[in-house]
Amino acid sequence: MTRYFVTGYELAKWTFLKELDYTTDPQDNFDIVCLLPGTNINRLGEQLLDNRRLLTPIANFTGRRWPRADFRASKPSLEAFTSAAQALQPLCVAVAAIDIRNSSDYPSLAILGLAHSRNTGLTASRAPALAELVEYPLLAAIPKQRRLLEDLASGGLLERQHFDRLYFCENCGSSRMHVREECSSCRSSDLNDVSLVHHYRCGYQGIETAFRQQDHLECPKCQKELRHYGVDYDKPKAVHSCGACGEVSNDPAIGFICNDCSQHADAASLATREWYNYELSPSGVAALQAGLLPHNSVQTLLSKSVGICSIGEFVVTTAQLLKIAERFERPLCACAIHINNFEELRDRFGVSNLASAFLLLGEIIAQIVRNTDLVSAREQTIYLLLAETEADNLQIVEQRLQQETSKRISLPLDLTIERYPRDKLAQLLRTLG
Ligand SMILES: [Zn+2]
């Protein structure tokens, strides 16, 4: 039996609800979200995001348009609820098969899940009420849509198709720009059209106001009166005269004013932003099924600048080297570098910034280790095995790592380094095995 989550004002007046299994608590279990008149859409969006219910089918009975809804009817009734449950049944099944609610990559995975379960692309739409002027209606309630979508596309999980290129203000980021004609000298928009007058006899050409006497036209160069249009003179074209500085020009300049912060920009120097529609790629479907985003792992990010072996190889080789080191009394040690704020950095700075930071981190590690050493990573921890190295030297390694990362990486990486001298390596192997 379908369980409904119901939102709206004065729910008691909808007496038919008594015949249904429903809840008003967003933390409960339910199959379908039902919007009744008076629903606060913003609050509902927050509830769905907080409770990781972004994929749950939504039925809209408010009579008002909401593009995110999967089903709509003009007003609530028992019949409308029943037909919603029927119509949304296949979608409920599709959503139930997507297991991402506990993933650390929510809501990025929810974006993939929405496209997959609705069998649709993520289509951009013009939104004059937003400073960016573009939104993705299917992603209503998901903040930072553009950054998440672009991160997914850079990782190959979504495919981009051009939607539009929009100018934006470099001061505040808004695309609500007013385009206007301006004086090319002082940038005022106080331009007036004035006619040019050409005196045939002496060849002088100037703006009409310079010829104008009380009731006739007189050439300012030769002082002759201009009587007949087409015989004495003609008006070849209109030009622009600036009310602020008096500059006369043929072609006014094009300038932009930001409607949000009033910053001025020239057409030539204005920044643009590409917007795309997105389609789910086969890798996107695979990521959704796996419940995590492959391109975001420490291991993948790091492997671009330093040689990395799998945890399995690391364990086997370390075990071997440990035996030899113990037998021949050779030094051997390891350290585990834990990145405490990986997810926070990813959410705050985006995957592309994170990727550049890890490229540098990989370079720093590559400088510290020798080719006889091993590097591996799992989740948010990097493991280094240092052959022929006394445990005392781990302190130097740690210092260099902290110094170099704070010097070269602008993202605030929060690292904890755990030291494993030779007699503690067996313990490390147990945690990894
Ligand atoms: Zn003249």
Ligand SMILES: [Zn+2]
């Ligand atoms: Zn001017």
Ligand SMILES: [Zn+2]
């Ligand atoms: Zn602005």
